[in-house]
Amino acid sequence: MKLTVTHLGAKECVTGSCHLIETQPGFSNGINILVDCGIAQGDDPELPFDQFPVAPADIDYLFLTHAHVDHIGRVPGLIEAGFDGEIICTHATQALLIPMLRDAMSFSARSEKDVHRLEARIDKLSWGFELHETFALKKGITFKLGNAGHILGSCFILFTFPDEESGNEYRVIFSGDLGCNDTPILPDPDAPESCDLLILESTYGNRLHPDRANRVETLRKVLDKALADNGIVYIPAFSLGRTQELLYELDKMNIKVPVFVDSPLGLEITKIYAELDEFWDEDARKLLEKSDHPFDFKGLYAVEKFQDHQKLLNIKGPAIIIAGSGMCTGGRIVDHLRHGLEDSRNDIIFVGYQAKGTPGRRLIEKKDPVKAAIHTLTAYSAHADQQMLVNWVRSMPQLPREIRLVHGDSEARQALKEKIVSSHSLNNSM
Incomplete structure (x- = not known):
C-alpha cells in the first residue's frame, strides 16, 4: 500500500x-x-x-x-x-x-x-x-x-x-x-x-520543566507573595485542562482568599470533567471517595453572567481570578488585564504555553511595559x-x-x- x-x-x-x-x-x-x-x-x-x-x-x-x-x-x-x-x-x-x-x-x-x-x-x-x-x-x-x-x-x-x-x-x-x-x-x-x-x-x-512534585509549593509561594499587598492575582488559563488542574491544586492548598472562575466555558468544561470521573487518575478518585471534591471548595465562586463579570472588574484584593483565554488573545481575561496591568499591587501568573505573536507572549517577553508583576510557572505545562x-x-x-x-x-x-x-x-x- x-x-x-x-x-x-x-x-x-x-x-x-x-x-x-x-x-x-x-x-x-x-x-x-x-x-x-x-x-x-x-x-x-x-x-x-x-x-x-x-x-x-x-x-x-x-x-x-x-x-x-x-x-x-x-x-x-x-x-x-x-x-x-x-x-x-x-x-x-x-x-x-x-x-x-x-x-x-x-x-x-x-x-x-x-x-x-x-x-x-x-x-x-x-x-x-x-x-x-x-x-x-x-x-x-x-x-x-x-x-x-x-x-x-x-x-x-x-x-x-x-x-x-x-x-x-x-x-x-x-x-x-x-x-x-x-x-x-x-x-x-x-x-x-x-x-x-x-x-x-x-x-x-x-x-526541561522544574520539578513537578514541588509545583504546589511553588504556586503557594508566588500566591503568598502576590497577595501580601492585597492585590489581585490574574491567572490566564485555558478553559479545558489548565483551569481544572488549578482548581484541583488550589483545593489542596486550602487558599484563604476568594477564587473566582470568570470563564463560562471553563465552568462548563469543569462540570463535564466532574461527570467524567471514571477517566480520572487514582489519586483524584480517592479524594472524591473522601467527599473532597476538587472542583468545589470554600471560597470558590463561579462567574457565569456577563453582568457579574463586569462587577468583578472593580473588586478589591486580595483575590485570585482565573479567566480565559490562556494566551490572552480574547475572552474575559482581556478586560481584567486592561483594568489591572497598571496597578503594581497586582500580579499575573502564566501557567501555559504562549505562542509567538500573542498578547501573553508579549507580556512574558516584557515588550509591553506594565506595573503588575509577571510570573511564569512552566511546571504547570500540560x-x-x-x-x-x-x-x-x-x-x-x-x-x-x-x-x-x-x-x-x-x-x-x-x-x-x-x-x-x-x-x-x-x-x-x-
Missing part, C-alpha cells in the same frame, strides 16, 4: 495541528485520513481548505487527538467545505467536543442557526472509542488509541496499514500532544508500541518536556525507522532532534 503523510498545519510551528494520510495519493480508490484540524494562533500559518492536497469531501476519516481548539477548531469549517466522513476520538474527547467548538464558533461570523446546524452535524458524525483496543477501518487499516496524558480524553494514535505485496505492515504513530507524569486528575501517558514512522510533538523540545519526550521514544520496544518532529518552534525542534539523535543514534531517520 503506497502511503504519504503530509503536514498541513503545525509543521514548523506550535498551533493549527493538521496532518493528512493518503494511502493511494493521486488515485480515487485510496483512503484519506486527517489527523486533527486545528485553529492556528498568533503568527502561526493556516492553510485554506481549497489548498489541501485532498478535497475535504474526499477525506474518509477525521481523527482528533484531543479537544483543544488548536487541534479541533477548524472542524466546523472542514464540514462546511464538504467533509462528511467519520470523526473518531476517545469517549471523553467526544463529550468535550461540542462545548469547545460552540465557543470557538462564537468568535466567527456564523449565525446562531448555522452554529446549531453545525453542532448537530458534528454530533452525528463523531464517534467515541475506547483506549487500548484495536479497531478496523476500510481496506484492512486498523487503529488503536493510547492515553497521552495531556488533558482528559487526549490520546496518541497507532495506525497499521497492510502491504499486500510484501505481506508486512506499516505502522504510524501520531503522538498528538503528550502530557507529563504526575499531572492532577490525569493518568500518566501510556508507553507507545513500536512503529515505522513516529510523528512527534516538540512544543517543549528545548526545555506538554512533556525534552527529557520526557526522549524517554517516551526510548520506551518503545524498538525504535522507529523514521521520526518527524512537528508542533514546535524551530529552536525546539532542532534541540529535540539533537537530543534524540545523541540518545538513540538515529542519524539517518530524522
Whole structure:
C-alpha cells in the first residue's frame, strides 16, 4: 500500500495541528485520513481548505487527538467545505467536543442557526472509542488509541496499514500532544508500541520543566507573595485542562482568599470533567471517595453572567481570578488585564504555553511595559518536556525507522532532534 503523510498545519510551528494520510495519493480508490484540524494562533500559518492536497469531501476519516481548539477548531469549517466522513476520538474527547467548538464558533461570523446546524452535524458524525483496543477501518487499516496524558480524553494514535505485496505492515504513530507524569486528575501517558514512522510533538523540545512534585509549593509561594499587598492575582488559563488542574491544586492548598472562575466555558468544561470521573487518575478518585471534591471548595465562586463579570472588574484584593483565554488573545481575561496591568499591587501568573505573536507572549517577553508583576510557572505545562519526550521514544520496544518532529518552534525542534539523535543514534531517520 503506497502511503504519504503530509503536514498541513503545525509543521514548523506550535498551533493549527493538521496532518493528512493518503494511502493511494493521486488515485480515487485510496483512503484519506486527517489527523486533527486545528485553529492556528498568533503568527502561526493556516492553510485554506481549497489548498489541501485532498478535497475535504474526499477525506474518509477525521481523527482528533484531543479537544483543544488548536487541534479541533477548524472542524466546523472542514464540514462546511464538504467533509462528511467519520470523526473518531476517545469517549471523553467526544463529550468535550461540542462545548469547545460552540465557543470557538462564537468568535466567527456564523449565525446562531448555522452554529446549531453545525453542532448537530458534528454530533452525528463523531464517534467515541475506547483506549487500548484495536479497531478496523476500510481496506484492512486498523487503529488503536493510547492515553497521552495531556488533558482528559487526549490520546496518541497507532495506525497499521497492510502491504499486500510484501505481506508486512506499516505502522504510524501520531503522538498528538503528550502530557507529563504526575499531572492532577490525569493518568500518566501510556508507553507507545513500536512503529515505522513516529510523528512527534516538540512544543517543549528545548526545555526541561522544574520539578513537578514541588509545583504546589511553588504556586503557594508566588500566591503568598502576590497577595501580601492585597492585590489581585490574574491567572490566564485555558478553559479545558489548565483551569481544572488549578482548581484541583488550589483545593489542596486550602487558599484563604476568594477564587473566582470568570470563564463560562471553563465552568462548563469543569462540570463535564466532574461527570467524567471514571477517566480520572487514582489519586483524584480517592479524594472524591473522601467527599473532597476538587472542583468545589470554600471560597470558590463561579462567574457565569456577563453582568457579574463586569462587577468583578472593580473588586478589591486580595483575590485570585482565573479567566480565559490562556494566551490572552480574547475572552474575559482581556478586560481584567486592561483594568489591572497598571496597578503594581497586582500580579499575573502564566501557567501555559504562549505562542509567538500573542498578547501573553508579549507580556512574558516584557515588550509591553506594565506595573503588575509577571510570573511564569512552566511546571504547570500540560506538554512533556525534552527529557520526557526522549524517554517516551526510548520506551518503545524498538525504535522507529523514521521520526518527524512537528508542533514546535524551530529552536525546539532542532534541540529535540539533537537530543534524540545523541540518545538513540538515529542519524539517518530524522
